[in-house]
Amino acid sequence: MEKADAQMLLIFGASGDLTTRKLIPALYELYVRNLLPENFVILGAARTVLTDNEFRRKQCDGILTSQKELSAKDARLSLFLKRVYYMGFDTQNTDEYETLKNRVEELQNLYSLPDNIVFYMATPPEMYEVIPLGLQKCGLAYTSDGFRRIVVEKPFGTDIKSAKHLTRLLESIFDEHDIYRIDHYLGKETVQNILVLRFSNGIFEPLWNRNYIDHVEIVSSETLGIGNRGGYYESSGALRDMVQNHLLQLMAFIAMEPPVAFDPESIRDEIAKVFKSLHHYTPEEMQEQIVRGQYTAGTIAGESVQGYRDEKNVSGDSVRETYVAVKIELDNWRWAGTPFYIYTGKRLSEKKTEIIIHFKSTPQQLFVGQCSGSSCNQLIIRVQPNESIALRFGLKIPGSGFEVRQVSMDFLYSSLSDKKLPDAYERLLLDVMLGDSTLYSRADAQEASWNFIDPIIKNWVKRGKDGLAFYASGSDPEEIDRLMPHDKKCNCCNEMM
Ligand SMILES: NC(=O)C1=CN([C@@H]2O[C@H](COP(=O)(O)OP(=O)(O)OC[C@H]3O[C@@H](n4cnc5c(N)ncnc54)[C@H](OP(=O)(O)O)[C@@H]3O)[C@@H](O)[C@H]2O)C=CC1
Numbered sequence: 001m002e003k004a005d006a007q008m009l010l011i012f013g014a015s016g017d018l019t020t021r022k023l024i025p026a027l028y029e030l031y032v033r034n035l036l037p038e039n040f041v042i043l044g045a046a047r048t049v050l051t052d053n054e055f056r057r058k059q060c061d062g063i064l065t066s067q068k069e070l071s072a073k074d075a076r077l078s079l080f081l082k083r084v085y086y087m088g089f090d091t092q093n094t095d096e097y098e099t100l101k102n103r104v105e106e107l108q109n110l111y112s113l114p115d116n117i118v119f120y121m122a123t124p125p126e127m128y129e130v131i132p133l134g135l136q137k138c139g140l141a142y143t144s145d146g147f148r149r150i151v152v153e154k155p156f157g158t159d160i161k162s163a164k165h166l167t168r169l170l171e172s173i174f175d176e177h178d179i180y181r182i183d184h185y186l187g188k189e190t191v192q193n194i195l196v197l198r199f200s201n202g203i204f205e206p207l208w209n210r211n212y213i214d215h216v217e218i219v220s221s222e223t224l225g226i227g228n229r230g231g232y233y234e235s236s237g238a239l240r241d242m243v244q245n246h247l248l249q250l251m252a253f254i255a256m257e258p259p260v261a262f263d264p265e266s267i268r269d270e271i272a273k274v275f276k277s278l279h280h281y282t283p284e285e286m287q288e289q290i291v292r293g294q295y296t297a298g299t300i301a302g303e304s305v306q307g308y309r310d311e312k313n314v315s316g317d318s319v320r321e322t323y324v325a326v327k328i329e330l331d332n333w334r335w336a337g338t339p340f341y342i343y344t345g346k347r348l349s350e351k352k353t354e355i356i357i358h359f360k361s362t363p364q365q366l367f368v369g370q371c372s373g374s375s376c377n378q379l380i381i382r383v384q385p386n387e388s389i390a391l392r393f394g395l396k397i398p399g400s401g402f403e404v405r406q407v408s409m410d411f412l413y414s415s416l417s418d419k420k421l422p423d424a425y426e427r428l429l430l431d432v433m434l435g436d437s438t439l440y441s442r443a444d445a446q447e448a449s450w451n452f453i454d455p456i457i458k459n460w461v462k463r464g465k466d467g468l469a470f471y472a473s474g475s476d477p478e479e480i481d482r483l484m485p486h487d488k489k490c491n492c493c494n495e496m497m
């Protein structure tokens with residue numbers, strides 16, 4: 001496996017949840033697997049005042065939480081943590097950037113590091129402009145003999161205007177190919193395997209189009225509520241939080257044309273084309289094709305939970321959607337007439353992300369019980385949990401007659417290896433260190449997806465609470481039935497998983 005060049009990873013927002021829960025555990029895992037550069041330093045920065053050792057202890061706890069079997073005394077853990085440093089730093093105070101620059105140079109000298117730096121913005125999005133401007137002013141954004149890369153966490157803008165503005169600002173400081181817009185769904189092993197499943201197997205391609213696929217479902221349901229992210233969620237909602245990025249990306253992997261080569265730009269060209277072919281609805285069509293809902297109090301795993309409007313930092317009469325279902329149409333030759341149904345929501349009955357490709361039925365149903373009148377054939381890609389790929393088809397029930405029932409041929413990732421699948425952030429952090437942007441999203445794709453999302457949000461703002469459905473926590477909204485005719489719904493899939 002290729003190793004990245006010696007470098008520094010400078011994480012802004014290092015005292016926050018993402019750093020401790022995801023980034024540092026992922027970096028430690030890469031270290032253990034011998035995938036980090038031979039020579040590296042991780043420098044965390046945030047306003048909270050912490051010494052290097054206090055920061056290391058906090059990160060050590062984060063790693064131990066993510067790896068239950070690991071001991072705090074493990075020699076590899078202390079060797080890794082020795083390379084982790086911290087500095088108290090207020091991104092809004094321009095004077096502090098000079099101090100940051102001095103600390104960076106001091107560490108580079110201490111470890112004889114070349115001038116290669118990845119900046120990671122794990123701060124609130126309001127800082128995504130402030131930090132690059134500060135780095136530009138103090139000169140840290142530039143190097144004459146190394147590289148600079150910048151990772152931008154989601155959300156990348158809140159609409160097309162802000163996304164374009166942010167891209168313009170970042171491009172005035174960094175080259176576009178050094179800007180890494182992260183979408184952690186693309187770091188998931190099962191999601192990357194969509195590309196391999198499609199483009200390394202000749203058997204699927206002839207069927208992968210409007211002639212053989214009736215419709216596609218992309219579901220990402222969660223049992224968790226919004227937790228302590230009320231402030232963020234009030235301005236975001238399910239459409240911006242999950243659909244604009246993660247779920248449209250999944251759809252693009254299913255819908256894209258084969259790239260001319262397996263390199264970042266060829267792949268990202270095809271993804272951008274999918275987003276550009278999204279059919280934009282009129283306000284009247286939106287009422288038909290899009291459903292939004294909000295959770296009320298209910299029961300999850302036997303425990304009572306409160307409704308969205310009672311959550312911390314949420315308005316008592318909020319109309320923010322915690323659930324959304326969208327029927328998506330793609331105006332292109334491969335997919336015209338084959339809808340993609342995307343649903344996502346918080347506080348639903350189970351946590352799962354899956355893609356179900358529904359193939360068309362036989363022209364005539366010759367057998368009794370033939371999958372209850374619908375097609376027997378589905379390809380199910382279970383992204384999480386119980387990562388798997390299953391192909392469903394009809395077979396004869398043993399005995400007299402010709403009664404058919406649906407059976408499943410399953411591949412379980414757990415049967416491939418007893419090791420747990422790598423966390424999405426491991427892959428994405430490794431890629432940015434290597435300079436591979438294949439699994440990061442490009443400006444044109446982001447903008448095309450905002451172009452699709454913006455009119456929907458504007459329409460909802462205009463309609464206020466009109467059309468907002470309520471569902472009890474722990475249940476699945478019934479309004480979804482309005483989008484998808486009954487004969488298209490797959491009742492069998494869940495039972496078999
Ligand atoms: N947590 C998660 O699982 C995910 C998070 N994200 C995104 O990652 C980003 C960070 O999220 P998360 O870690 O949860 O957020 P937190 O609120 O937990 O952390 C934010 C961090 O930013 C720091 N910060 C805030 N203001 C400043 C400032 N003026 N100067 C320097 N540092 C500052 C905070 O530290 P201090 O107060 O010490 O300055 C803290 O370290 C967000 O944009 C979020 O959308 C994306 C996907 C998942």
Ligand SMILES: O=C1O[C@H](COP(=O)(O)O)[C@@H](O)[C@H](O)[C@H]1O
Pocket residue numbers: 222241242353
């Ligand atoms: O980006 C986000 O994703 C999580 C869901 O991620 P998953 O990997 O657990 O499926 C979601 O809970 C969160 O609201 C959103 O910001």
